[in-house]
Amino acid sequence: MKKSIVALLSLFSISTQAQQLRPPAVPLIANDPYFSIWSVTDKANESVTRHWTGKNHSLQGIVEVDGKAFQFLGMPKINYKTYATTAAEKVYQAKYTLDTPAAGWEKESFDDNAWKTGTAPFGDGAGSNPMRPNTDWKTKTIWYRRAVELPAKFNAEKLRLQVSNDDDVQIFINGVLAYECGPCYIAGYEQYKLSPAAQKAIKPGKNIIAVHCINPIGGGFVDVGIQEELPPATPVTAATQTSVQVKATNTIYTFDANGVQVKATFTSPLLMDELEVLARPASYVTFETSSKDGRSHKVKVKMDVSADLAVNMTSQEVATKVLPNTAGGLKLMSAGSVEQKILGKRGDDLRIDWGYAYVAAKNATFTTGTPQERVLKSTFDFGTVGQTSKSNHLILAYDDIYAVQYFGKNLRAWWRRDASMTAEKMLDEAEKDYTRLMAKTAAFDQQLYQDAQKAGGKEYADLCELAYRQAIAAHKTVDRGDGTLLFFSKENFSNGSIGTVDVTYPSAPMFLLYNNTLMKGLLEFIFEYSESGKWAKPFAAHDVGTYPLANGQTYGEDMPVEECGNMIILAAAACLKDGNGDYAKKHWSTLSTWVKYLEEYGFDPANQLCTDDFAGHLARNINLSAKAIMGIASYAKMAELIGDKATATKYQAIAKEMASKWQTMAEDGDHYALTFDKKGTWSQKYNLVWDELLGLNVFPKSVMQKEIKYYLNKQEKYGLPLDSRKTYTKSDWIIWTATMTESQQDFEALINPIWQYANETTSRVPLSDWHETTNAKQVGFQARSVVGGYFIKMLKGKLNK
Secondary structure (H helix, E strand, C coil): CCHHHHHHHHHHHCCCCCCCCCCCCEEEEECCCCCEEEECCCCCCCCCCEECCCCECCEEEEEEECCEEEEEECCCCCCEEEEECCCCCCCCEEEEECCCCCCCCCCCCCCCCCCEEEECCEECCCCCCCCCCCEECCCCEEEEEEEEEECCCCCHHHEEEEEEEECEEEEEECCEEEEEECCCECCCCEEEECCHHHHHHCCCEEEEEEEEEECCCCCCEEEEEEEEECCCCCCCEECEEEEEEECCCEEEEEEEECCEEEEEEEECCCCCCCHHHHHCCEEEEEEEEEECCCCCEEEEEEEEEEHHHHCCCCCCCEEEEEECCCCCCCEEEEEEECCCCCCCCCCCCCCCCCCEEEEEECCCEEECCCCCCCEEEEEEEEEEECCCCEEEEEEEEEECCCCEEECCEEECEHHHCCCCCCHHHHHHHHHHCHHHHHHHHHHHHHHHHHHHHHHHCHHHHHHHHHHHHHHHHCEEEEECCCCCEEEEEECCCCCCEECCHHHHHHHHHHHHHHCHHHHHHHHHHHHHHHHCCCCCCCCCCCCCCECCEECCCCCCCCCHHHHHHHHHHHHHHHHHHHCCCHHHHHCHHHHHHHHHHHHHHCCCCCCECCCCHHHCCECCEHHHHHHHHHHHHHHHHHHHHCCCHHHHHHHHHHHHHHHHHHHHHHECCCCECCECCECCCCECCHHHHHHHHCCCCCCCHHHHHHHHHHHCCCCECCECCCECCCCEEEHHHHHHHHHCCCCHHHHHHHHHHHHHHHHHCCCCCCCCCEEECCCCCEEECCCCHHHHHHHHHHHCCCCCC
C-alpha cells in the first residue's frame, strides 16, 4: 500500500484530548436505520456485533500471524436448533381462550377441548411488533396452550424461550413456571433461559407450553417458541485490545497479536457538506498491520460478514454470491433474502429483509462459505510484515432498492435517484473517494472536537462526537421523485414512527449547525401532508407513518400544541440559517393556520401530550406553554424576514404579553412550577432556549437565571431529573437547559453528570437519551436521532447574527 495512505491513517491517532469516555456502545457501521452495526462491550472481541436493536449483525475479524489465528472483532456466531417455531418463522395453531379459565389451566393434564383453536400470533394489530396477528385478541387478557415435541436428547440448560409479548406475560412448561415479566413488553423477539424448575420439568417427547398475557393498555401481542443453543465452534485465541477511540465519523481500534499490531478503523463518511457522500450507504473498514517486536511476520487479516445483515429473522432464507468484478475493478460479494418483499414490513424492532448487503475490495480473496454458514468471507494477505505499516481496506454497503413508501409511492434513496445508478457504480465511486474521504473525515473529526470543546469543554466535546453518527444514522435520505430531498427519521425503540415532529425538534440543532438542506428535509413532508389535504386538522401532524411506510400518521393521539410549536420554531430557525424568509413564504398559509391554533390554545394547554409523552398526559403544562410562546414569537420573526411588519408587530406583542402572564402564573417562589395549578412542583424549561438562539427576546434573562440556580440544587449523580414527578431524565433536554446558563462553571455542572452516565451506565446499547439519574440505567429508547440536540450549545450564536 502507498506510503501516503499509511501516513493518512496516522492522522486518526492525533487528538486534542486523550479519549477517556467509555461509550455504552461503539458505532462500527452507521449509515441509516437498517444499516447500523455496533459493538456493545469494552473490547471488540468480547461480544457478537449487533444491529442497534440488539439482534446479532455479526462482523468477525481474525488476524493470522505466522499461521496462528487471533480474533480481534466479534465472536463466533451462536447457532440454535428450533423445537417450537415462533409465528415469525412458521405459523402454528394453538388452543386459546379470552375468558378466565378453570384452575390448573397451565398443567399438562388440563382438558382444553372447549377452548377455541387459533393460528398464532395473537394480537389486536395495534401493537409495536411488526408481525401482524393471525388471530384477533382485543380483550385485556389471553390464555393459550400449544404442544411441542422435543427429541430424546437435548440440553435443558441451553433451552431458550423465544418471546414477543405486549404486555405482561407468564409462560409455563408442563405446569411449571418457566418465565414471567411484568410490567413489560417486547416489541420484537427476545430469548430467555428456562427457570431451573422448568428445566427439570421439560422432557423428551410431548410438552405443553401454556401462556398467559395481559394487555392493560395500548396494542396487544403474544407469541412464544423454544430453541436450543448449540455448542460453539472451536474458539479462537483473542487478540489483545490496546485502545479504542470513538470519533465523530471514525472508530479506531488497536490490537496486539503475537508480535503484530492490527489497527482496525471503521469509517462512515457522514459529511454533511457532501450530501452525495452522506447519503451513500457505504462504510469503510481499514486494516493496518505492523510488527511490534522487531521481527518480520507472515500476516493475513480475515473479515466475515454475516448474511443476517439482509434479513429480519435468522430463520429467513438468504442467498450469498460472489459477483463479477465492477467496472472499476472491485471484487464483489452480496447477500440478500430469497423472498425479497420490498418495503414489506413496518415497525420498530425490525431489520431490513429486502435489498442486498455488499462487501467490496480490490486486494482480497472472497468466498461465501457453506450455505449453513450464511457468511461473506474476505481475506487480505499482507505477506511479510515488518515495522513499516501495511494497509488494506474493504467497503461494506447496502442497497435497499427502494427506501421509503410515501403516500403509496415507493421512493428511492437519494443516492439512487438517478435511474442509471446501481450498487456497483456506487461502490466504484466509494472506492474512488477512499483516500480523499479518509483525509477529510480525519480532519472533520478533529475540527468537530475542537469546536465542541471551545463551546462547552472536554466532557461536552466527548458527548458530541459520540452522538454524531448515531443522530445521522437514525435517518434516511430520500428523493421524493422530483429531485426534492426528504430526510426521514425513524423513532428508534420508541414506537417506530417515521418523520416524527417531536423527534425532529430535539434532533434539529445538529442539522441546523451543519446542513440546512437536511433541516428543511425534516420539515418538508409534514408541510406537504397538511398542504395536500391528506391531513386536514388545524394543527401539525405527529408523524407520517410507521417506518418505512410514510402513508399518514399512525400514532394514536395528536399533540397539537407540541407539534405546531415545533414546526414553527424550526421553520424560523431554518429561515435564519438561510438568512432570508423564502422558506417561510413557501409555507406561509400553513404556518399561519398553526400559529392561530397556538394563539387560541397554546398559552394554557389542555390535557395534552407533549414530546415527553412517556410521562403521561399533563394539563396546564408550563413548559409546553413556553413552547407555544416561542412558536408565536418565531412566527413574528418569520413575518419580519418576509417584510410583513404589521404581522410581525402583532405576533411579537402577543408573545410578549403571554410571556409576562406566564411569569406571573408560573411563579413558585425561587423557581417556576411544572403546571399553572400545582405549586411545589418544578420542571426543566428547555423550550425557552430558542428565546436567545432565535433572537426572540420575549422573556427577561432573569427567568432562566432563577431556574438554573434552582436546577443546580436538584441534580442527582447522573443528571438533572426531567421534572418533579420522577427521577428519570432526558439527556438532550439537560443540554438544552444547560445552554441557557451564563457561566461555563454552571454549564459544566449540568453536563458532567451526563458524561458520567454515558461512561458508567450498565445499559450497553447505543446511547439512550432517557435514563435514570440515580443509577445511570437506561429507562427506554436507544440509538435515537435526538442526540443531535446535544449540538445546541455549538449552535448558539450561529442563527441570530
